[in-house]
Amino acid sequence: MATAAVTNATERRDAGAIQAAIGDLAKAFGNRLVTSQAVREQHGHTTTWIENQPPDAVVFPQHTADVQEAVRICARHKVPVIPFGTGTSLEGHVNAPQGGVSIDFRDMNRILEVHAEDLDCVIEPGVTRKQLNEYLRDQGLFFPIDPGADASLGGMAATRASGTNAVRYGTMKDNVMALKVVLANGEVMTTATRARKSSSGYDLTRLIVGSEGTLGVITELTLKLHGIPEAIGAAICPFPTVEAACNATILTIQSGIPVARIELLDEVQVKACNAYSKLTLPETPLLMLEFHGTEAGVAEQSQRFGEIAADLGGGPFEWTAKAEDRTRLWQARHDGYWAAKALRVxxxxxxxxxxxxxxxxxxxxxxxxxxxxxxxxxxxxxxxxxxxxxxxxxxxxxxxxxxxxxxxxxxxxxxxxxxxxxxxxxxxxxVGQGKMKYLLAEHGAPALAAMRAIKKALDPDDIMNPGKLVPADL
The missing domain is CATH 3.30.70.2740 (Alpha-Beta Plaits)
Structure with a gap:
């Protein structure tokens, strides 16, 4: 970006400016500003191989106004701002390669409104997926996006998360209706209303969803909700080869079977899950499925899938409607990362x-x-x-x-x-830090130039999560 404040992805900002910002933040936030080494390292990247690059300080806001104050202080000193949810991302999104201040949304975890009749809710970014669904259960509603980890919903929106239910319910971009965002100058932008559709102006909601904190800091989300299905059935089906399992998946989707989840585990992953989660799954390529609907609908979907699987050499096809069996099965799937880690000391x-x-x-x-x-x-x-x-x-x-x-x-x-x-x-x-190198091949130079122009317009001093998503050099 053509601005004097922009540095390369790993060059730290001016140490004096960072210390001045920390001093101003200490006056504004008191003990809600933390600079201890241990806490700072917890807010660098820890879930994969990317080097831990901790921020210089961590702020714990309690309201949107707190976020505005923190961003304004950082903007005044041209110090980076790095949003932090629960730290479960995998591509270095929460690292601070240029130093700066991490904004941790631990204390902004309130469910503000639930409009059951409209199937939507308004929440703060620190609310986690499991927390929201526990709150909604008594109203017969749920939020379907399930990336496995109990991630914060603000972080899930920032990274455009997906997960096991995406085949039926879509991804975060399909389920976020509106956002409140603190921009790089400290102003609050509201991206949309609670209306289910609009032809009014640019789609700012989808611009922010997936922007990974590089355009602004999400402080409020309006999300679509769904009714809890009358019946849920989970199933497993082994196959002789990965190719047969994939072809069964393709035919299932092309046949219009409204499967809610369809997950592939190859034989190596099945062995890992059996050892880690103490299961006895057949150690061959395996599909794990879930069907939602009425009891009759779930039975019909299961039968139709079973026929497809049998034609491709799959089986025996086993399914259950017991909640405890489903929970155990999907927990093993979500623990796949840790099961893989246990394969090798x-x-x-x-x-x-x-x-x-x-x-x-x-x-x-x-x-x-x-x-x-x-x-x-x-x-x-x-x-x-x-x-x-x-x-x-x-x-x-x-x-x-x-x-x-x-x-x-x-x-x-x-x-x-x-x-x-x-x-x-x-x-x-x-994208974070890990996949920037592939963006030119995927999008082309004109698209990346457009991304950089948007970034420069909204964040001229490059303080919003710098060194992520948009490559500095095309």
Whole structure:
């Protein structure tokens, strides 16, 4: 960006300016400003292989006005602002490569309004997915986006999160109706109303959803809600090959079966889940499914899927409507990251994801498995395959330079493979620091120039989560 305040992705801002900002923040926030080394490191990146780059201070706001005050102080000194939800992101979104101040939304976790008759709610960004659904349960409502981790909903909006239910309910961009956002100058922008549709002006809500804190700080969200289904059925179905499982997924979607979740685990991931979660799943490629609807509808959907699976050599197809069985099954799926980590001592999972058109899913997964075999890397595959999205959790020794070099090369091939098949380098993990290198190939220079122009217009001094999402050099 053509502004004197912009630095490269890792060059720290002026130390004197940072200390001056911390001094002003201490006067404004008192003991809600923390500068201890331990707390700062907790607010750097910790969930994957990317280096921990802690902020210089952490602020704990309680209201939108607090966020405005913190941003104004940082803007005055041209000091970076890094929003922090629960820290579960995977691409370095919460790191502070240029130093700065982390804004932690731990104390902004209130559910402000629930409009059951309109199927929507208004919440603060620190509310987590599980917290919201616990609150809604007695009203027969739920929020469906489930990325696995109990992430904050502000963070989920910022990274345009997805998850196991996306095949039926969409992603965060489909379920966020409106936002309040503190901009880089400290002003509050409201992006939309609670109306279900509008033809009024630019779609600012979707501009902010997925912007990863680089355009502003989300302080309030209006979300779509859904009625809890009358009946829910969960199922597992083993297959002889990953290709057969992927083809069953493709036929299921193309047949119009309204499956709520359809998850692929390859044989390596199944073995890991069995060991970690103490299950006895068949250790072959496996699909885990969930069906929502009436009792008759769920039974019909299950039957139709069973017929498709049988035609492709899958089975036996087993399903249950017991809540405790469903919970245990999906908890094992959500613990897949930790199960992968347990496969190898002194290792770190490096989770990456891509997404391709559903018709190319089987081809992409099979090529990826062949690549893993050729490189000798350990990488369980798991995915929300109903929308063409899958993950590889490479279990690597981050202290072995040769292994890390092989890992980097593999990840580049994975992204290139997805792009060659008409897909994207990231289906739901976001860009952060880790995937900026692929954006030019995916979007092209004109699109990246447009992104940079938007960034410069809203954040001329580049203080909003700098060093993320938009590459500094095209």
């Amino acid at each position: 002194n290792s770190q999972p490096l989770a990456s994801d891509v997404c391709v058109p559903i018709s190319r899913l089987a081809e992409c997964v099979v090529e990826t498995q062949a690549d893993l075999r050729e490189t000798g890397l350990l990488g369980p595959i798991v995915g929300h395959v109903g929308d063409g999205n899958f993950h590889v959790a490479l279990v690597v020794d981050t202290n072995d330079p040769k292994e890390m070099a092989a890992t980097e090369t593999f990840l580049s091939r994975l992204a290139e493979r997805a792009l060659r098949m008409g897909g994207t380098c990231t289906g739901e993990h976001g």
